[in-house]
Amino acid sequence: MSFIGHVASLGSLRKYRVLAIKGFIQNLQYSASHLVNSVASAIFGVLEVHFWLNVTPPQGFADYAPITIVHYLTFSQCIVWFTQFGIRVRNRVRDAVRSGNVATELMRPIDFYAYHVATEYGSLLYGLTFRGIPVALMLSKLGFYIPKNPAVWGWALVALLIGGYIAAAQWYMVGLTAFWTTEIRTAYWVISSLSLGLGGATFPLEVLPDWLYRIARWSPFACLNYNPARIYLELSCPKLVLPGLAWAAIVTVIAQTLTRAARRKLEVQGG
């Protein structure tokens, strides 16, 4: 059965839903610690807001007035725990390769890629709920935009859910490099720099030089923070979810291809 057919079958959907719920629940036991971390996350939000408020001219830039910059940054800081930080799938895959447990994982009658991404997605949804909302409340004093149109909420949520999926998939692929190199540090640094720099996590992409902006806005990284923020702030129309959908399909195909190659490459030491 094809990957799409496998994932779409009712039994599989139930399995992946259970895995996502498990990923969510696993985090609940650390919620007190995460709350403390949210305060720190909010402090980083404060730093960013003050930095950008100081550099932004009074008339603003592109379609960002100074207050829009504040709204962009506070919203972006709320979603970083869904699209940028706290994603552990890469370490899980790497550790499985190093310990040899990956052999057992690959033998399971469940798609290796979907298994890891579903578990991570549940964990990311936890981050959005238990880290994002507290950060939003803490940063609301600086300025937090609330769209009046319910459809905007819906489209922003769709863009965000796609962004979370792309994030989980890209970090899964970073973990997959362990099949070839054991160590994933290089891939980690490359992807984390690109995600932060071209994802619009700490500034709107229009700040970048024009040539880099043109590359960044059509890259998969823009789907992480920039596109959801633009839709939420009503700076772009809902059509901005389309590049996200396209990228989600592309990263799925790439991840599946790499998983097949990794399966052929696998060497497990020991007896």
Add this chain to the structure above:
Amino acid sequence: MSQGGIKRIIGLIRLYGLLISGAVRAKMQYKFDFIASILLETVMGAYDYMVAVAALWRFHTIAGWNIYEVGLLYSVSKIGWGLYRAFLEEVDRFEGYIIRGDFDAILTRPYPSLFVLASRNFAMERLSFVIQGTAILVISLRNLLGLGVLDWSGVLHLGLAILWTTLITCAIGIATSAAAFIIVRVEELQVFTQNAPGTATLYPLEIYPTWLRNMLLYFIPLGVGNYIPVRYLLGKGGSWLNLVAPAVTAAISLAVAVRLWHLGEVRYHSTGS
């Protein structure tokens, strides 16, 4: 100091050198991986500076500071952070010793526990921060010396600022890790006392609200290490006291941190086995 005291210090330095050279040799077994990862971290880890470059490329100044002036703040802070992590990596990871009960073994050694921890590791990979900071320092200095904003005596004072920043960073690291004696897990606390203030002091403090500025100058005084002297050296205000304040702050911070460490040590209860 008595002759016995001097002998003991020389002995400690020798022992430290011996232990550290062993740790470094072990790491250099995988030379290529090691050098490649340091180079990569050096380039990729300059994210905060790249953000400032992107912002100042478009908007030119931040609170009246240009990119080269911000570069001085950034480099002093990053080099200080890199040296702290290189020399006191095990202090920074101290919560693991408490959780696993490994601190018992440290206490059995006939040397101060801070010394034993420091001599267990020299995190050469953290030198990526030092390389990164030095590169940005050189670029900034070339411009500022060329324009006459800074002279060579200023460069000397910058060297001292790096030293004081390193000591203040060490003090904050030790004080934060000392909390592990009581609360065990300090990872989240480190974000408050080290990561967030470290990021904040990469930029001029006048961009922040008063409460935050005061916190970075009086409570977690990382800003005294870089912002206070650099501000004076660039002619942006202050007096010669700006050059003395970091030394005094470093001495007081270290004394307080070591005292906190000893207080924590007294309260330490083994996890048992």
